[in-house]
Amino acid sequence: MQAPAYAVPMDDWNDLRLVLAIARNGSLTGAAKDLEINHSTAFRRLGALEDAIGVRLFERLPGGVYAPTQAGERMAATAERIETETDALDREIVGRDTSLTGRLRVTSSETLAYRVLTKQIAKFRELHPGILVELVIDNRVLNLSRREADIALRINRPREGDLYGRKLSDVAWTAYGSRSLLAGGAPATGPTDFAAYPVIGWEENASGINAAEWMAEHVPSQAIVYRTNSIVSQLVAAKAGIGVAVLPCYLGDPEPDLMRLVREPISALGRELWIVTHADLRRTARVRAFLDVIGEGMTAARPLLTGSLPSDG
Amino acid sequence: MQAPAYAVPMDDWNDLRLVLAIARNGSLTGAAKDLEINHSTAFRRLGALEDAIGVRLFERLPGGVYAPTQAGERMAATAERIETETDALDREIVGRDTSLTGRLRVTSSETLAYRVLTKQIAKFRELHPGILVELVIDNRVLNLSRREADIALRINRPREGDLYGRKLSDVAWTAYGSRSLLAGGAPATGPTDFAAYPVIGWEENASGINAAEWMAEHVPSQAIVYRTNSIVSQLVAAKAGIGVAVLPCYLGDPEPDLMRLVREPISALGRELWIVTHADLRRTARVRAFLDVIGEGMTAARPLLTGSLPSDG
DNA sequence: GCTGGCGCTTGCATGGACGCAAGTGTGACT
DNA sequence: AGTCACACTTGCGTCCATGCAAGCGCCAGC
Structure with missing residues (x-):
């Protein structure tokens, strides 16, 4: 900031991600966690950026609060639009993947994974050993558009239009x-x-x-x-x-x-159990394979899920 | 590419710039020149990116021609949209700059600079010593939206809607x-x-x-x-x-x-001489100052430009 | 067919960005 | 007032990306 303000074009697009993360978190530490970098790196990168463009992007408030200035907000807004672009790009590139290899991130609630899902993932691994399954247990609803996960098992019918889901069972x-x-x-x-x-x-x-x-x-x-x-x-x-x-x-x-x-x-x-993916991903080979295996496995698990008593059969 | 294709989200937005540059140039060397990096860096970064996402982005044709694949084209398209975003961001941030310091890139044709402009830039420098003027002599029409220059002297009325210009004189x-x-x-x-x-x-x-x-x-x-x-x-x-x-x-x-x-x-x-800037920049202090100085200077130069003979006066 | 030019590819040395860890400042709770 | 927690800030050592330069392949022109 003190250096002469040679206004220079944005020459590192990653700086935008940093600004966005800081704006979202209101703190360097939170932003750094999001970006999986060290606090100090975030600190220095922001400083260097502000020096380079000669504009203060965040007000440093007491208590370690980073509040975006007008310019900071403007930059974060751009970064957010870019993020939407890159997210879509990610999905589209992955969507073309016809190989039954690679990584597949699945998310579900803790209890579902405990009683129902893990067994079926084991089956899936047996059928497709080339695919690395990452099960993310999180009761929060992860953002599939942002590819926080590829596939989610949810207890609600998905509402967003760009998601694609199938009802697996009722849950009693x-x-x-x-x-x-x-x-x-x-x-x-x-x-x-x-x-x-x-x-x-x-x-x-x-x-x-x-x-x-x-x-x-x-x-x-x-x-x-x-x-x-x-x-x-x-x-x-x-x-x-x-x-x-x-x-x-x-x-x-x-x-x-x-x-x-x-x-x-x-x-x-009574609730419904849905398996959900992003529309862009539903033709990806490994996503489709997972949907198939789970869909079949759930048929077997349906009595358990719907609460039919053994004696009812 | 040979490594297991762990499809991973875009984790370096700068890679998009590289893909865009390669797609535009059709070669690594050209792209590297645009980005002001070394060929070898471009080579390795592209390789690392393709490995990471597990998708080939360019076909390597004989003669060192890099032709984008479908995925490469898709990525370049995203990068281009992002570039438009960052360009607009640059302009807006610079547009808020009320200081009479910093850098100002001016472009004009060779002959205009030779006979008319340089003298006036000297005057401008005298009035605003804090502003570093970069005169880019190029008979091509530089892209003001992309901030290849802040101010252009052109022999045509600007047509793009987001440019802002003033007619300085007729040219005979x-x-x-x-x-x-x-x-x-x-x-x-x-x-x-x-x-x-x-x-x-x-x-x-x-x-x-x-x-x-x-x-x-x-x-x-x-x-x-x-x-x-x-x-x-x-x-x-x-x-x-x-x-x-x-x-x-x-x-x-x-x-x-x-x-x-x-x-x-x-x-x-007969042609018209226009001074042109991007609409986003026209309130920037140093741009405005330049317009003022040149506008005034051109009044004095008008007889020369319009071809009035001394005896005509 | 050789030579020169151009561009991709690869080995090597360096510098700067990074993570780590210690230091400092601020606010909250007791 | 004192302690704790949290977050920013700064010094230090490391490591990786980068630039450089040499090597290789392709094409064109004499």
Whole structure:
């Protein structure tokens, strides 16, 4: 900045990515994490860029907050448009790949991977050993347009127009308790009476989670004896006899220590399982192969997912 | 390419510039020159990129020709869109610069710089010593959108919508010969009779040059004794008495060895002199300052440019 | 058929960008 | 007030990308 401001054309497009990352994060550290570089590198690169163009791009506020100036915002906006371009380019180049080799990033929720998906990925690996599968467990919805993942298993029908998905199955939920807690009796057939048991619930402000919202409505909060935002912890707690938990059937049914509080799944909690990819990728050989294998595997897993009892068969 | 094709997202936006440059040039050497890097760097970077994405971007044809594949063309297209974005960004950032310092790239034709412009740039330098003026002599029309120059002096009214220009003066042309060749008589006042003298002309296929096309029509080709594509060479040849040349008055009139073949400028060759900048830059302090200084200076130079004879005043 | 020119390809030495780690400053919570 | 956490800033050593230069292949022109 102090150096003479020889306004010079943008001669390193990567600087734009840096500016975008800083603008998005509001901090050097966050930006550096995104770009997988060291803080200090981000610091020096930004400094060098500002020197070169002779314009301050971020105000350094106390507390390490980097706030974009007008010029910084303008630059970040350009970078964002460029990012959209390169994302599309990535997808298109990958979309032409007809080889059954390379990398495939799959994302799903923790529980789904635990009970259903891993077995099927093993099958897939057997059929296509040349493809390296990367399973990203993340309950956040990763951005397929940005290629944070190639394929996602989601509990919602995809809404974005440029995504392409297929419904794999319905997913049923119901209430479970340990056999000791429920005294080993047969599951009730009538409406669930939660008040009769201690209940395991979600953390207070768990918004956006279907089960959490349903419970807030149907379970008296005095009945709740334990709260956690982790569904796995709920499962473990239920097995330990702490209380009754509302779980997807594919988690609850395979646990020998657990039994259903009521026989039928709770229809209000029924969801759909979708497998989703970006439209640009759906003709890629390895994506198509994965869709095929999982599609077939899910047929076998459907009774588990829909909560059909073995005796129902 | 031989390495396993781990399709990986575009993680270096500069690679796009390389692909674009190679696609534009059809060769590594040309691309490297554009990017001001070494051939070998271009070679290795392209190789690394193709390895990383697992896609061949260029076919290596014999003779060192690099022809883009489909994927290469797709990537170059993206790069071109990005270039437009960054160009606009450059201009906008520079456009906000209110300091009278920095760099200013000016382009004009050789003859204009020689007779008219340099003097005025000297004046400008005196008034604004903090601004480094780079005069790019190039008879090609440089691309102001791409900031190949900030300001251009052109002999045509600018057509592109995003350029901003001002007419500085009319520019007159007429025919000149050395005093010895024309026998020192007073210039004729009637229509020019070229056939009476040897004539200096343009190279055969000089298309797009007004004077060349006019001469092809009005001067019998047998009369032409010397051809060159350089107007400076024409001037020198005329001074040497080789023949009659058609020159802009600002070139011919100041030469004591030359005199006009006819008194009045040839109206069909009349052009306009414009000073042009990009609309995004016209409020930049140093651009505005330059426009002002040149605008004023041109008022003084107008008699020379329009071909008014001293005696006419 | 040889020579010169041009451009790609490859070995080698260097310099600058990078990661690491220590230092500093700021805010929040006790 | 004191401690902790977090993030920016800066010095230092390393390593990789780069430029340079030599080698090779292709083409054209004498």
